[in-house]
Amino acid sequence: MTAMPAENTPRGLAVHWPLAAFTVAAVLVPTLLSGNRYLAFVAGMTLLHILWATGMNLLYGYTGLMPLMFAGLAGISAYFVVNLTSIGWSFWLALPVGTLAASVAGTILGLPSLRLKGFYFTLCSLVIQTVITLGFVYFASITNGDTGISQIPRPSIPGGGELTGLGYEIVIAVMAAIGIAVLMLIVRSPFGRRLAAIREDDGLAETLGINVTYQKLAAFFIGSLYAGVGGALYAPYIGFISPRSFDVLISMNIWLMVAFGGRGTIWGPVFGAMLLAPIPFLLQDYYTVKDILYGVLIIAVTILMPGGLASGFRRKVPKAAVAQDIPARRLDPRRAA
């Protein structure tokens, strides 16, 4: 028992069965469903949300920040991709550029997290999301305003021709699997340990030698990559985007997938996305019922199962008297105990 703790020797990903099983299933499900294009499309959308939820999980579950501008970042990437491909760029070049744009934006917009915690950061991110949405409406020359951009062409493939539906779903499946693998590697790495420290008590983390500023921004950069890749893939896949595609409700939906599945676990948010993402597509005409259902789930998660599905209905043990949230008037990030 007195040896170094076991976590110090991270296992490789070489034979990670759950991940392998997920990857096979992610490719197989759309393939099997491809007889029914609509159901295959729902599977593709679900995989896309798994990718998003995994990125949100890095920020919310593992770093302890609730970034309600997540969908806005995805939107930045999507608008980049749509505009770049419309002036003749290849989708495969526009995707990394759009993703990078989202990441740079996410890192800059993550700066308030250096000063604000808990509710105040979340409120700030909500304001930022609202500003981004207003921006999407306002800069109509790029975004076509509230009307949105429709008939976004599918990516072409190197051999000539367009990416087929099934081909697209496989691309998304592979991206989702890579996203989960990256998160696993992060969680087991020293970087993951630093993020856990920041989530629990960033002041103490700093005292222990962790460069909190740098680590938080790194988390935002990487988390926004997920938003960006997802946004870039989303636009040509669904063929239509508007400011509504990336508004605060979408951020909340992705957040709910993470919270409902179980934040801070690898597979919880994946299950959360699997269960919740298909709902609006399957409801079809009763689409708006989704808002009510999601709203009820948000309340249920908050009240009944703060740990999400992953920890069932157990109420979380209250935190030791460490990180009390601070009322606004004492909000001084450098205040030491």
Add this chain to the structure above:
Amino acid sequence: MSNANLIILLSTLSTGLILGAIFALVAAGVTIVYGSIWMPNAANGQFFVLAALFGWTMTVGWGLSPWVAALLVIGLSVPLSYILEILLIRRFYDVPNRNISYFVLSLGITQILAGIYAITYGRWSDQFQLPPLVGGITLIGPFPIANNRLMVLAIALAILAALFILLRFHRYGRALRAVFQNREAATLRGVNVRAIYSLSFILGNAVIFAGGVLFALAYSFDLTVAWTMAITAFAIMIIGGPGSVLGAVVVGMVFGFTQAIVSIFASPTIAAFSYLGAMLLILLFKPSGVFAR
């Protein structure tokens, strides 16, 4: 000054006053709830629209007089808030980080109400207009103003004044302010903190409902006003200082005038950008707000 300019000036002034008074009401409601129970109620905009929609149903649907409808709507907020308080809000009173839980909870309520409006009222109409409280117009110099709007303004200001008197002079108001300042000390001095919490939740929502029904009596509205109002009320609360009713009223008035002025010279989007920008700056650099207690 030419007549045209004077009319623009007076119209800006009257719109600014009415909007300001309504913003002040809603923000005061939000700040009372936040200052006491630490609940940042993101659903305030949905409550606001709920009041407006109830007012519309009672007048246009049932043919009640707008006076009766306004009173009924405000009265109705009391049992509704109380039920909500018992079902959901109470559970978190002892949780240390409850403001974030409350925030998420209120976003859930927002989504439910928005969904309900979309499948009910949203199917009937996209603009809602209530009959006026009083008819006729008054001429102020060359400028005609509807008596109805003057009446709405007078009622809004009267409610604000009553709120101030309540908070300043009534036993409940003093207890509430003691809780704002220091919960533990208030408990030690024998204040029943839980009772104050319930009362504050009910009072705060009643004031928001009053704002909603008065807004509907003065202007026609649509369902999107909910989110705009929610964000605006938060901006006012943060800038005015969370928990400061005076701050909410002063900043609410300023926002009302800003809105009125900016909408003449530029698009409302610019007004929204400026609120949100101001709110971000305050959040980052002076999170206790301009009117810190």
Add this chain to the structure above:
Amino acid sequence: MSDVLLDVRSLSKRFGGVVALRSIDLTQYSGETLGMIGPNGSGKTTFVNCITGHLKPNSGSVGFSGRAITARKPFELARVGLTRTYQAVRIFGELTVAENIAIAMVDAVDPVSPERYAELADWLRIAHRFQTQAGSLSLDEQRRLELMMRLVQQPKLIMLDEPVGGLSSSEVRAMIALLAELKAHSTIFIIEHTMKVIRELADKVVVLLAGEKLAEGAPAEILADQRVIDRYLGGGDA
């Protein structure tokens, strides 16, 4: 044994109108255990906060191991070997003991060897608690975990803010015994508001009163100092 480790020159700190520290000078040598006493509110914690980068002093300078470190960030100071604990114990309560220690090692410039790690865990009697959630430990165990999290970094100086606060008298004795052993190979700065711990451990004592340095010297001298007796010990606080 005689290098200057911590060198504080006319350090001052105000909070609005309140002067919390008034031009404090202080020198601590490597290997020397320095005790700082003073009644509650005299500025001891503020002094540590100003040195470890948790607060910015209004004026004055801090040197550590020959470097100017005034107002450097806490994480940079941890990396040059200056660390501290908090008056109210501060650990990652939701994580296990092992995770807490792993976090303390993640950015340690000179982490302990595995053998030393095991030795420390045994010595601090937390080895059997590795898989326990840190928040469910007793306060006494939490204090020892806190110490472990500093010692795995092999700091040059550990500043302890009231390390026996809230402990029972038998736990206090045990902690004093631990610190007495620790001072053989680490340089320690201890804050206490009573003489008890300081008298047994410190080589040199600094008395702080209302933000000013009232006296400085060996524990015996301080206990005999008439000014200290009159203005502080006279209050029956010792």
